[in-house]
Amino acid sequence: MDRHLRTRRILDTIRDIPEGRVASYGQIADITGLVRGARQVGYALRTLPDGHDVPWHRVITVSGRIAFEKGSSRFKEQRERLMMEGIAVNTGRIDMRTFRWQPDLDELLWKPSSAWDES
DNA sequence: CTGATGACTATAG
């Protein structure tokens, strides 16, 4: 698969995360149809172009933590953005059982291209 | 081609 197409699909999936919800890197990869692609999701986010409209702050690690080093400026910015939309971040951690995005079947079927359209 | 890198994860202690 072409890398730009893959990146576009990853970002499209992230755009689907509703406000007030979070998803893990691996979850985004799975929904996008990438196998063991968590690191690729991280790479796509690392290379975001200026003027993007991707809610990058809603992507965290599977253990419910912000991936950046605690105390770093990026960590603080992400925590701020999350709290801004009502997501509790306690001691750098987020309760996945409460805030994890759980798209229903309808939502996934609406965008089947990501999973099996190779083009 | 080869080795290093990283916004990842699962597992073990």
Added chain:
DNA sequence: CCTATAGCCATCA
């Protein structure tokens, strides 16, 4: 809960 370690894999130098 934490750290260490080992897989993971597209990119890059």
